Amino acid sequence: MTSKTTGTHGAVLADTPPERDRPIVELRGAGKAYGNIRALHGVDLAVHPGRVTCVLGDNGAGKSTLIKIISGLHQHTEGEVLVDGEPVRFGTPRDALALGIATVYQDLATVPLMPVWRNFFLGSEMTKGPWPVRRLDIARMKRTADEELRNMGIVLDDLEQPIGTLSGGQRQCVAIARAVYFGARVLILDEPTAALGVKQSGVVLKYVAAARERGLGVIFITHNPHHAYLVGDHFSVLRLGTLELSAARADITLEQLTNHMAGGAELAALKHELAQVGGVDVDALPATDPEIPAPGGAAHDATGSAAAPGSATAAGSAAAPGSATAVDTTGAADSTASAEGKA
Numbered sequence: 001m002t003s004k005t006t007g008t009h010g011a012v013l014a015d016t017p018p019e020r021d022r023p024i025v026e027l028r029g030a031g032k033a034y035g036n037i038r039a040l041h042g043v044d045l046a047v048h049p050g051r052v053t054c055v056l057g058d059n060g061a062g063k064s065t066l067i068k069i070i071s072g073l074h075q076h077t078e079g080e081v082l083v084d085g086e087p088v089r090f091g092t093p094r095d096a097l098a099l100g101i102a103t104v105y106q107d108l109a110t111v112p113l114m115p116v117w118r119n120f121f122l123g124s125e126m127t128k129g130p131w132p133v134r135r136l137d138i139a140r141m142k143r144t145a146d147e148e149l150r151n152m153g154i155v156l157d158d159l160e161q162p163i164g165t166l167s168g169g170q171r172q173c174v175a176i177a178r179a180v181y182f183g184a185r186v187l188i189l190d191e192p193t194a195a196l197g198v199k200q201s202g203v204v205l206k207y208v209a210a211a212r213e214r215g216l217g218v219i220f221i222t223h224n225p226h227h228a229y230l231v232g233d234h235f236s237v238l239r240l241g242t243l244e245l246s247a248a249r250a251d252i253t254l255e256q257l258t259n260h261m262a263g264g265a266e267l268a269a270l271k272h273e274l275a276q277v278g279g280v281d282v283d284a285l286p287a288t289d290p291e292i293p294a295p296g297g298a299a300h301d302a303t304g305s306a307a308a309p310g311s312a313t314a315a316g317s318a319a320a321p322g323s324a325t326a327v328d329t330t331g332a333a334d335s336t337a338s339a340e341g342k343a
């Protein structure tokens, strides 16, 4: 087991450089039941340093439940969660944070009327002087917040301005820089672009990429395949609590990812219904084939046997590293397609 040291800000940091091929966090067949409700089932996921793992899914797919398990808010009820190869069961978010797993939630826990620098250190203020005359070290907090934001490429005009006056995108960026400063090795971003316009989303995605450049493992939760594809290294699509798709970037195109997210089969059914209503030229709509074309034109193997390296596999068969695994919950038949059109 890797020996560890305690970082300057309380997080436990590995004392050896992170190995890119070794996941920091890994889920093996993990799941969660709330009483009789099985919210998540049999999920495999690996978060590597310096890579962005995107978790996509529609409403109720199980994204929040997944975040809650990894961030220590809820305990998994099936499978395993491993950190640095060791099985863990977090009691509180503090346990996850101590291992360097930080979560930036959509509704950021900030105090809108407080200055940016004050929010940066909220709950972990720097102090100076001996007790009982210990007081806030305001100058050092301002200087450090300024340095850390600049390190992430975030330049704000005035750190004295209330954080509530920043745009949603800027506030997300401050939260990301804060998590990095306080020793995060894994950053969980809960739909950071959900409430943002195109330009602001671009700003946030830039800092997601910056966090990856700094060697963090990023879990990027989103509904938006376009945003995911701009920064993602791996894509996991959840559907009704199970992993419907797990694909490395090299094995899936944006079009295929979008189709999976949209639920190609459901879109096809919707197109059929629209055709009955009339007034919609369904033939002019994009194709809705839910299957992932196998790279190189190899056929899917829906029987559960191992597919050729680099090909897409269905029905939960063991896939070679780096290959796309389409878990076919419907038991659909084979399809053969080309891998043309990759971005």
Ligand SMILES: Nc1ncnc2c1ncn2[C@@H]1O[C@H](COP(=O)(O)OP(=O)(O)OP(=O)(O)O)[C@@H](O)[C@H]1O
Pocket (backbone or CB within 6 Å): 034, 037, 038, 039, 057, 058, 059, 060, 061, 062, 063, 064, 065, 066
């Ligand atoms: N505390 C809970 N008690 C009972 N059921 C829950 C609880 N939390 C979530 N669920 C159920 O688990 C399933 C997955 O929910 P979850 O919130 O994880 O999905 P989600 O993908 O995050 O959805 P959204 O995008 O709408 O937030 C849903 O059917 C939901 O109703």
